[in-house]
Amino acid sequence: MTEYNADKAQENAAREEAMHEEYMHNKTTQEKAAQKKPAQEITSSELRKAEEEALKKRLALRVTAPGHKYPWHRWAIPIVGETTAGIGAILIPVMVGQFINQHIAGKAPDAWPMFWVVVAAITFIVINEFFGWGTSMTLSAELGRDWRVYINRLMGRTRTTVDAGEAVTVMNKDVRRITAVYFSLPLFVNAMIIATLGAVQLWLINPVTAIVTLIGTLIVVGVIAWYSSFLESKIGEYREKDGEASSRASDIATGLRTIAGLGAEEQMRERYHRGTDEVFDSYMRYEKTHRWMFLIRALLGGAVTLLGVGFALTGHVENGRWVSDTPAASLVTVASIIAMMGGPIWITQNFLTEWRYAKIALAKVARLEGHAGVRQGVLKSPRTDEEMAQLARAEQAVEASTFEVPVPVAPAGASNPRIVYVNPRDYNLTAQDYAEALARTLRRGGEDLKDATGRRVLLSEPNPMIFAGTLQEHLRLGTVPNPDEELAQAKDQELLKITDSREIAYRLGGRNPEDYFAARITSEGANLSGGQRQRLALARALAQDAQVLILTEPLNSVDEPSQRYIYDAMETQIGSDRLPVGYPGLLQDLEQVYVISTTAETTRRMERDGYPETAQSETAQTETTQNQEVN
Known part of the structure; x- marks a missing residue:
């Protein structure tokens, strides 16, 4: 057994070494390829970077999310x-100096009031640390919350695909940077006042x-401000790589079952590595640049200190x-x-x-705002009409070459004409x-996920997201529960x-409704199981x-007996008035349900209801936008 473990460890070490050599070879190859890349070949990543660089020059210095305001006293x-x-910090050394001078002059009674001024200054500094920074921490938390809400709304309004990892990085790390x-602003204002009073x-x-x-201090500040522009490029590079790593981590976290099924755990770990x-x-390239800034500050600041002290020590010779x-x-x-x-x-x-960090983050927010x-948003001045038109054309390009399909109808002899199988x-x-495509057809002429007549059309994805929370929270997500908890729970029971x-x-919580509705469903x-x-x-x-519901492969991971039971229940109850009172918006209010599925059970129901054989043709598709040219 020991020999087996030793052989296994040696085999793993050899594999890791080989993978590392392959990684280094690929990295070198990519760097050489990047150097040889033609100037005219511009990737979407480079276009995005160029757009963000241009936006950085137009940003306003702000820490509040657009549309959010806070009382001035905060x-x-x-x-x-x-x-x-x-001011108290400046007074302390001044009062100590005067305290010493008064004692040297033999005026001890006049010196003690200065001592109490020092005590008062120290006491205020302590109180400010507790209450002042407490207020700051609370407001900072509110700022972060409101930025996340604002960015989440932007993501919901853009058709541009938002990478999951990038979205997480923007809403968490970038928001913290903004x-x-x-926190820096009050300290910066205070620093300028201290410099002036000093x-x-x-x-x-x-x-x-x-x-x-004073002149030396201004020169040091100017040099640091100039040098920080070099720091910004390194921050941008680090932020870009951090976003990519977050995307890889998101892939692993959300695809554990898929990765395990493919046996790709080792490859994905190496990819993340x-x-x-x-x-x-x-980050090391950024830190190297950052360390030079510290060195510049220390050297120049030290030089100013020595010069100041040197001139303060000027004097004359007296009595030798x-x-x-x-x-x-x-x-x-x-x-x-x-x-x-x-x-x-x-x-x-x-x-x-x-x-500099915040500029990188705000540029990403500004880009998202445009799409x-x-x-205007976080910009100093509003975008021009031409800029808005260009962004609109870019958004339209996302839907280029899309198509619509005819609205299917159930045959006359269908078991329930409100359910259409496709x-x-x-x-x-x-x-x-x-x-x-069907959703686009139905929603044509309407807005806000509705059709031209105002009916709400919802599309259920083939692999819908399951969020972490209780079973009851899952069933009520996106709905307004009945204020009568008994009726609301009756609806939940009927859905189950x-x-x-x-x-x-x-299985989640036993047979007591109070227990299983409170049972936790983990993330994803x-x-x-899949079914x-x-x-x-x-x-x-x-x-x-919703009045219209499009279900995409709703049960393709469910066993056939369960599929049969569920479809029978839906056919029986959709549009029926036999349900208990207090079910607004449940099955009897659905005007149409489209089941889009390739399962054998769906095919059997189509044959049972007498659906005609649909011609295998592209003529059934109505092309609406093909090869749209985006200027």
């Missing part, structure tokens, strides 16, 4: 608190020292010994203030770094393509019965307040 409290604390600027205090003690320190290596490499022109006690104040002047430089560096039809193979289409899902409920329905997920997804679809 902004003022942190700024006033930090400013007052900054709201981080909020310069005034130095002027009162030694004008030359004040001028040298390559992504994390790229993120690490890009050197005497400073500045009183000895005041030198303590001068040294403290000059040391504190390094604070504004450091805070400015942090503010510029956070703003969602927002004219085999998409009769149209040489997949179930999803046919369902989407129609979709043959009661055994799922029992990982604690359910169970489909049955619960169908129950959720049937619960919606």
Whole structure:
């Protein structure tokens, strides 16, 4: 057994080494290919980057999501608190210097009030740290929440495909970068006030020292601001790789069953490993640039400090010994203030770094706004009519070469004419393509997922998402439950019965309704089988307040006896008035249900009802937009 484990470990090590060599070879090959790429060959990724670069020049400095406002005092409290604390911080060394001077002059009674000023300043700084920053933390959390809501709305308004990993990165990491600027703003304002007050205090003690320190501080800030522009490109590169890695992680997290079924666990792990290596490499390039900024700040800040102290120590020889022109006690104040002047430089560096990060994030939001039809949003000035027209044409290109299909009807002898069965193979289409084409046909002339007559048309995807939550939350998602909890729960029970899902409920939480409705369904329905997920997804679809429902392969992972039971229940109850009272928007209100499926059970029902054999032709498809040219 030991020999077997040793051989197995050696085999795994050899495999990992081979995969690493292959990865390094592929990486080198890709880098060489990128260098040889023709100038005219521009990828969609490069077009997106170019669009975001152009948008960065038009961004407004903002930390609030468009359309969201907050009371002015919530902004003022942190700024006033930090400013007052900054003044107190400047007063402390000044009062200590005066305290020493008064004692040297033999005026001890006059010195003690200054001591209590120092105590008061320290006390206020402590109180501000608790209450001021408490207010800031609360507002920061609200800013993050409102940004996520805003971005989520944008994603719902654009037809442009949004990568899942990229969406997660924008709504989490990018939002945090935008709201981080909020924390930097009060500190930055406070830093500027400290620098000004410090310069005034130095002027009162030694004008030359004040001028040298202030000019030196401004030069350091200017150099850091100039250098931070180089930092921005590295931040953008790191952010790009981080988004790609998040996409890979999203693929793995949402496709565990598929990956396991393919036996591709090792390949997917290696794919993700390559992504994390790229993120690490890009982050190291960013950090290398960032470290140079720290070095520049430390060197220039140190030089300014030495010059300031040097000029403060100027003096003359008196009775054979050197005497400073500045009183000895005041030198303590001068040294403290000059040391504190390094604070504004450091805070400015942090503010510029956070703003460079935020610019990358805001550019992505601005791009999303454009494709969602927002004219201004996070930009300084609104988009022009020509820009909006170009973006509209780009959005229309997403639907280029789409088609519609005739609206199918049930034959005269159908068991329930409100249910229409369609085999998409009769149209040489997949179930999803046919369902989407039918949805476009039905919704033509309407808006907001409705047809021209105002009927709500809902499309259920072939593999609908199962969200984490309780069974009851799943069944009521997208609906407005009856305020009478007894009636609302009766509806939930009926949905479970129609979709043959009661055994799922029992397995999740036992036979007590209170227990199984409170039972947890994990993300992606990982604690359910494929057929169970489909049955619960169908129950959720049937619960919606819609007049027309398109079901795409709703039961192709369900065993045939269950399919037969569920379709029989739907045929019996759709359009029926035999259901209990209190079921608004359930089966009796459905005007039409289209079942798009290739299963044998669907075919048998079509043969039973006498559906005509559909010609295998493309003429059944109505081409509406083919090869649209996007300018």
